[in-house]
Each structure stands twice: as structure tokens, then as C-alpha cells.
Amino acid sequence: MINTVSASSPVDYNYLRQLVYEQSQNVLDPSRDYLFETRLAKLLRNQGMSHMRDLIHLLRVKRDPALERSVAEAMTINETSFFRDGRPFELLRSELLPPILDARRSTRTLRIWSAACSTGQEAYSIAMLLLEHFPHLSTWVVRIEGTDISAEVVHRSQQATYHRIEMNRGLPARNIVRFFDHHGEDWTVKAEVRKLCNFRQANLCANQLPFSERFDVIFLRNVMLYFSIETRKKLLANLHRLLAPDGLLFLGSSEQPADPSLWTSTLAGGTCYHRPRKPS
Numbered sequence: 001m002i003n004t005v006s007a008s009s010p011v012d013y014n015y016l017r018q019l020v021y022e023q024s025q026n027v028l029d030p031s032r033d034y035l036f037e038t039r040l041a042k043l044l045r046n047q048g049m050s051h052m053r054d055l056i057h058l059l060r061v062k063r064d065p066a067l068e069r070s071v072a073e074a075m076t077i078n079e080t081s082f083f084r085d086g087r088p089f090e091l092l093r094s095e096l097l098p099p100i101l102d103a104r105r106s107t108r109t110l111r112i113w114s115a116a117c118s119t120g121q122e123a124y125s126i127a128m129l130l131l132e133h134f135p136h137l138s139t140w141v142v143r144i145e146g147t148d149i150s151a152e153v154v155h156r157s158q159q160a161t162y163h164r165i166e167m168n169r170g171l172p173a174r175n176i177v178r179f180f181d182h183h184g185e186d187w188t189v190k191a192e193v194r195k196l197c198n199f200r201q202a203n204l205c206a207n208q209l210p211f212s213e214r215f216d217v218i219f220l221r222n223v224m225l226y227f228s229i230e231t232r233k234k235l236l237a238n239l240h241r242l243l244a245p246d247g248l249l250f251l252g253s254s255e256q257p258a259d260p261s262l263w264t265s266t267l268a269g270g271t272c273y274h275r276p277r278k279p280s
């Protein structure tokens, strides 16, 4: 039995921030400590607790890796939407993908990674784009891998069911009609799209990346902003090794490659994409 802690002792947010950093490399700003209260409310309830101090005490004495992971996962920001930012998808379709497909004519394989995929909309957007605009890929081996550190969002990606409010963000009506089945307020991605996508839990900052086979396109969007400069550098160096020499990297609209010597960045169609440079 774990003793509870005096209600008058201050909440040690520093401990929680450090724990989150160790688990996910997400750097949390102390000005946002108030977020712990709301984000950890469910976890607290599941532990039969009502005070953050008790949870911190339990974490300290038990050092339970599963509980520590749950805290870090609960603190992730999972904001996403279908065809988020629009332009990278448009550029991929119109200019960037055709030459890659041309170069893969003999192997007829295409590998795309939605790294930090959240609830799966990014991966499914890519799959819909391929089905709609590159029908000849039906005879190819096409894999879209989605990974995220949060087990909960990976599960939701696998469920492939979205609420009306999520559907109203970024999805053209023709895609809704063609690629979704409707039940009440919910819409489920059709098997034709789902079968191109595979989701699994993975920490991008673990010592080893979850794949060893190269990718043709990597989407790493809106996650590096939570990492320190050092973590970003290490991650991008690892991704550089995992991207085909003629492959493409998309970052979020406010993100840049941490080490420009590894990447050639091009601004086109109102968005920026990055190609791996040969290390000198």
C-alpha cells in the first residue's frame, strides 16, 4: 500500500516534466504545468486517486515503466486533420510523386512513412491521394506506415473511425463519398484505403528507429517542435539514413531540418520539402 502525501506539499511538476522528457523526449514548458491537471485526470481516476501529489508519489516509489509511459503519452498533443495544410499533398500529387514512381517502375514498390501519425488522418490522406490520382499503383506493393508514441492514437488509427467534426476538417466531399462508410455521427475508412496503411506504436527518439527498410517519402510533421535541438538533430540524421537517395521529407510548416548540411530544401507550391544530400 502506497501512503498518500500531505495535501499541503507543493506539486512537483519538475519531476513530471523530467519523466515526460525521459519517456518521449518532449520538452514541456513550465508555463504550461497547468496542463498536467487536465491531461492526467483520467489516469488519476484509473489509479483511484484524486490528487496529483499522490500520483507523483506512486511514480517515485514504484518506478513502474508502464505507468511512466502512460504519463508521457497522456501529455502528447495529438492535433491533426485530413490533408493538413493542403499544399504538401498537392505538391506531392502534381510534381514530386510522378518522378519517384517513374524511378520505381521496375521494382513496383512504394514506401511512405507517416512518422508521428497521431489518429491516422495523415496516412489515410496519402492513401486516398494515391488511390484517386495514381490508379496504376493497384498492381504495386504500396505500404504506408503510420507510427506514434501514443498507444491510444495508434489504436484509433487502426479503428479508422472518425466523428463528423473530424470529417469536416480538410476532407473534400468527393473523398468522403468514395472512401468512407457512414454510421450515424461516425465515418469509417473503407477497406480499400485501410489495406494500404499499417499502424504501430513507436518512439521516434528510441535508440533504434522502428524500420530498417528505406522509405521513398517521409512525413515528419508537427512533432519536432516538441523536441530539443539535440533530439531533432539525432532524429533527422537517423531519418536521413532511412530515406532513399531520391526520396522526400516533409516537415511541418514551421519546422526546419536541424542540420542543413544533410538536406537540400526547396520551396515550391507554397510549401517546403527536403531531399537528402550525400554526407560530405
Ligand SMILES: C[S@@+](CC[C@H](N)C(=O)[O-])C[C@H]1O[C@@H](n2cnc3c(N)ncnc32)[C@H](O)[C@@H]1O
Pocket: 024, 025, 026, 076, 077, 078, 079, 080, 081, 084, 115, 116, 117, 118, 119, 122, 147, 148, 149, 150, 153, 202, 203, 204, 205, 220, 221, 222, 223, 226, 252
Ligand atoms: C501534433 S501531432 C502531429 C500529427 C501529424 N503528423 C500532423 O502533422 O497532423 C504530434 C504527434 O507526435 C506524437 N509524438 C510525440 N512525441 C513522440 C515521439 N517521441 N515518438 C513518436 N511520436 C511522438 C504525439 O503522440 C502526437 O500524436
